[in-house]
Amino acid sequence: TDDRCSGVLPELYFSRETLDRQSDKRTDKTWLEAQQSDPNTVYLLFSNVNPMVSRCEEDKSSEVLDKLCRFRYDEVKDLIQKPKTKLIFLGVEKKKPPSSCSQVQEGSWEPPAWFAVGTDEDATELLKRCREDNCFFPESPNRNLLKFSEEEAGIVAHARSVLVWHDRYSFCPTCGSGTSLEEGGHKRRCLNSECRSLKGVHNTCYPRVDPVVIMLVVHPDRNQCLLGRKKSFPVGMFSCLAGFIEPGEAIEDAVRREVEEESGVKVGLVRYICSQPWPMPSNLMIGCLAIATSTNIKVDQNEIEEAQWFTRQQIAESLHRGANPALMLPPSQTIAHQLIRYWICKNANL
């Protein structure tokens, strides 16, 4: 029995699959075109890689909520037709039709499709298209993309990862030629008909997802955990160590290597806990608990400014008090936060 990801662990931010991706429809041009001009279709506007949002009044929980601005076909038709625009088919709504809907009887009801529109048109002009006030494009990605509802965060994760890929991979890495967008924005095809990328299946045509290990390292005494800070972190903030999985490496080995590289601490047992897509730019965070077999810390000064063992009590206080000047943990939307919380709640028995 496995209650890791239920109970103690909440659903992770960016993880809700609000839409049904219907990946088989990506190659169905007729269907896609019909959906594009359907009046029920929902369009999201991205200025390059960031979505247009409207900021809502702070609600009772005193949290700011950003909502995706939604557009209809007529409002974005001109943009879609521009050759430089990237149109991504995100999927269709999972919800059932309203029982009163007459199309249901006729059998013609289909759940609305969603598309992301990536454009490099002037951002100020784009904002004028929205009927709502307080609209803007969140800029420096990290913190600014953590203010969505759970439903919308999942959609942003998908759309932003794909758009960032288009933004950085518009040339064929195999031959340097231009490429064109295909399959509802989930493929790029090389325009050079002689290119090797067109023969057989290889990964250059498909969006890139970078797997990253992120781990809470537990002290051999089981009562302390290892957190580190990068120079770029706000004062007092510490978080889990993390690093890119390298070619030819399994998850557990990447955990051991990155922990030793960054902190000098050796790790034995590694246990996978949960994963989270992280669309800055397009990572898959693979969250683990790891049991240290040594305790001496020697940080890799390039990456980590400081690493330290923290007691359960220090962590619990920081989690419950919120703002603790001595130790600030990453926000609840991060898998780092959830790994730390998991360890505190589950008594650290791996």
Place this chain on the structure above:
Amino acid sequence: TDDRCSGVLPELYFSRETLDRQSDKRTDKTWLEAQQSDPNTVYLLFSNVNPMVSRCEEDKSSEVLDKLCRFRYDEVKDLIQKPKTKLIFLGVEKKKPPSSCSQVQEGSWEPPAWFAVGTDEDATELLKRCREDNCFFPESPNRNLLKFSEEEAGIVAHARSVLVWHDRYSFCPTCGSGTSLEEGGHKRRCLNSECRSLKGVHNTCYPRVDPVVIMLVVHPDRNQCLLGRKKSFPVGMFSCLAGFIEPGEAIEDAVRREVEEESGVKVGLVRYICSQPWPMPSNLMIGCLAIATSTNIKVDQNEIEEAQWFTRQQIAESLHRGANPALMLPPSQTIAHQLIRYWICKNANL
């Protein structure tokens, strides 16, 4: 307590970290150059992306063993100096110095470094460089790369994944310019000094690793499992379903989506079991057990020719008898095989 990957599950093929990658040395040009000309340094020769091997007599276990051909600096010096050659620093041996070694007393002993040399020189000419007989470059990748010892398989996984990346990503995907190799072959830098890829950190400069979910789907009755076959499989062979993790997707959601896409079966609980690097070309296989919540099969004809529920007994017979004409399972080097074996051994309690 967690015995998943010990006990029942053996170490997975391609997963042994025989070398210490010492990634911090990749930026140390002086150190790297000193290692290159060191007489103890080991070089592996790759004809593009496949390693030169010598085939050994079938040993007692009647299994063929392929061994990597090892070269010294003097034997490959000319190749290394060619501008088109790709030189990859793989790491240093983990083994301790021999106690008799005089350099140990002087404190100057260092474990030998290993490099992979990727070249497009004529393969027949390359083979003449080897002192051993029966040398060749295994061609169609899959089955041919499954004949190494555990130690060497891990090295091949690392080297081949990186070389395949160089082979397919020699142009900058952001601007289409040429790129040059850096950091011991673990980075490519765009030669266009204006390129965006040189500002900030993005993934275009780094080797690509594609995360893939591979899952054994267990029937709600816990006594059957779902296997499928691609058209390209040998007659009678069935394996686990698998698929690429998409942008903006967590591991568990990718499992649910791929199973439903490929077989029509719906999945509830998903449990991570183990992972395996798979260097064809550069995947990270993430192995899971998944509990079905529906049983009707409807295959996606594009990808899967047939999918079927198999009883524990059918699986056990195939595992133990070896060649069973009715059901052939993938070889023991694959994570698919190990997931199936795990399920049989562990009584299927997730």
